[in-house]
Amino acid sequence: MNFDPTDEQRRWRDLARDFAQGAILPRAVVLDREQMFPYDIIAEMARLGLMGLTLPEEYGGSGGDFVAYMLALEEISRADTSVGITMEAHISLGCAPLAAYGTTEQKDEFLRRCATGERLWAFGLTEEEAGTDAGGTRTTAELEGGEWVINGSKKWITNSGTDVTAGVTVIARTGTRENGRPELTALIVPQETSGYTRGPGYEKLGWRASDQHPLYFEDCRVPEEYMLGERGAGLRQFLRTLDGGRVAVAALSVGLAQACFDEAVARARERHQFGKAIGEFQAIQFKLADMAMEIELARNLVLKAAWLKDQGRPFSREASMAKVFASEAAKRAADQAVQIHGGEGFMEGSAVARYWRQVKINEIGEGTSEINRQIIAHSLLAESAEAAKAKMVAQ
Numbered sequence: 151m152n153f154d155p156t157d158e159q160r161r162w163r164d165l166a167r168d169f170a171q172g173a174i175l176p177r178a179v180v181l182d183r184e185q186m187f188p189y190d191i192i193a194e195m196a197r198l199g200l201m202g203l204t205l206p207e208e209y210g211g212s213g214g215d216f217v218a219y220m221l222a223l224e225e226i227s228r229a230d231t232s233v234g235i236t237m238e239a240h241i242s243l244g245c246a247p248l249a250a251y252g253t254t255e256q257k258d259e260f261l262r263r264c265a266t267g268e269r270l271w272a273f274g275l276t277e278e279e280a281g282t283d284a285g286g287t288r289t290t291a292e293l294e295g296g297e298w299v300i301n302g303s304k305k306w307i308t309n310s311g312t313d314v315t316a317g318v319t320v321i322a323r324t325g326t327r328e329n330g331r332p333e334l335t336a337l338i339v340p341q342e343t344s345g346y347t348r349g350p351g352y353e354k355l356g357w358r359a360s361d362q363h364p365l366y367f368e369d370c371r372v373p374e375e376y377m378l379g380e381r382g383a384g385l386r387q388f389l390r391t392l393d394g395g396r397v398a399v400a401a402l403s404v405g406l407a408q409a410c411f412d413e414a415v416a417r418a419r420e421r422h423q424f425g426k427a428i429g430e431f432q433a434i435q436f437k438l439a440d441m442a443m444e445i446e447l448a449r450n451l452v453l454k455a456a457w458l459k460d461q462g463r464p465f466s467r468e469a470s471m472a473k474v475f476a477s478e479a480a481k482r483a484a485d486q487a488v489q490i491h492g493g494e495g496f497m498e499g500s501a502v503a504r505y506w507r508q509v510k511i512n513e514i515g516e517g518t519s520e521i522n523r524q525i526i527a528h529s530l531l532a533e534s535a536e537a538a539k540a541k542m543v544a545q
């Protein structure tokens with residue numbers, strides 16, 4: 151077993167770290183306070199190849215592997231999770247399905263302009279009645295004279311309303327199956343399509359410098375050829391997309407946990423009480439040790455799931471494990487980082503107060519902890535305990 155990153159993976163990690171620490175971290179406070187989408191930062195990340203890290207080179211992407219992407223995303227999120235989620239939602243949710251299921255024509259028309267990251271692409275699954283129950287989609291699409299006519303709405307869709315967004319892939323009900331369940335199909339909707347509009351952005355607890363909007367479709371027409379993948383395969387495609395997204399949100403969580411740890415260690419060294427640095431008290435040392443252990447475990451889970459994905463092996467259960475553990479470890483890290491800062495950590499100006507606000511969404515977005523625990527349990531119960539265990543040990 152080899153835990154060393156390859157030269158290429160190390161190069162992406164170091165590039166992301168240098169850029170994040172030099173160009174993102176110093177602006178994170180203002181971006182969060184002003185809820186400002188950082189166009190210049192995203193443009194520079196696109197120029198560096200970070201916004202298309204895993205996307206195919208033939209369409210302008212960087213052609214990196216998933217492990218490299220996770221290492222880079224951790225570094226970006228360590229500086230600011232708003233920028234991290236913008237990168238993640240663009241690569242994993244927006245572009246990855248275009249690359250995986252698109253026809254050559256669709257990739258030429260849509261992926262080519264987004265694979266560099268100069269333009270962004272969004273992923274529209276969630277609706278008022280379809281949250282965790284992603285199959286509860288109410289948005290409909292009917293074929294009429296060679297066009298899909300879409301009606302309905304979506305909610306909280308990341309990267310859907312920036313000045314550089316090129317479009318969104320949405321899931322819509324295109325019929326009812328014999329067993330009464332909905333037939334769900336993925337459709338490509340370019341940004342300027344008539345009948346497609348977006349509502350105002352949201353006031354959020356975290357990810358405040360990222361972009362989310364409600365989407366509205368009123369007799370919105372796209373050509374029949376804008377169907378992504380097979381008719382009726384939409385939910386399966388989107389759930390597969392979310393597997394990759396979950397590993398990425400886990401990497402984002404590790405980055406945020408690491409940022410909490412960085413601040414906590416600095417404070418433990420600097421703050422003196424009873425005539426010594428608080429880091430000399432065993433109570434504080436144990437908090438730091440627990441944080442470090444959990445971050446190490448979470449990072450290993452992320453990298454293992456990413457490695458499985460790179461090998462083309464099943465990774466769905468590991469993706470859920472990484473997502474649950476990393477997001478919850480990040481929450482504990484943010485909580486302890488505030489505790490180590492005492493009252494200063496409660497002040498809005500302190501970095502750890504911002505981290506404490508930002509960390510919660512990681513347990514919700516791209517599948518809540520509850521649904522991910524169910525995925526893990528179902529995958530274990532669906533096979534014999536021996537087979538499940540053998541898989542876990544061998545994979």
Ligand SMILES: Cc1cc2nc3c(=O)[nH]c(=O)nc-3n(C[C@H](O)[C@H](O)[C@H](O)COP(=O)(O)OP(=O)(O)OC[C@H]3O[C@@H](n4cnc5c(N)ncnc54)[C@H](O)[C@@H]3O)c2cc1C
Nearest residue numbers: 273274275276281282306307308514515516517518520521
């Ligand atoms: C900032 C932000 C950005 C987002 N970006 C996107 C995006 O780009 N694209 C997109 O499509 N969506 C996006 N989402 C939506 C996100 O994926 C959903 O919020 C998430 O899937 C949970 O759905 P929900 O919020 O409706 O919660 P609900 O489904 O209403 O769940 C509420 C609670 O009930 C629990 N629960 C529900 N069902 C079960 C069950 N069967 N068993 C046990 N517990 C259950 C949940 O775990 C949760 O604790 C975004 C959300 C936010 C807040």
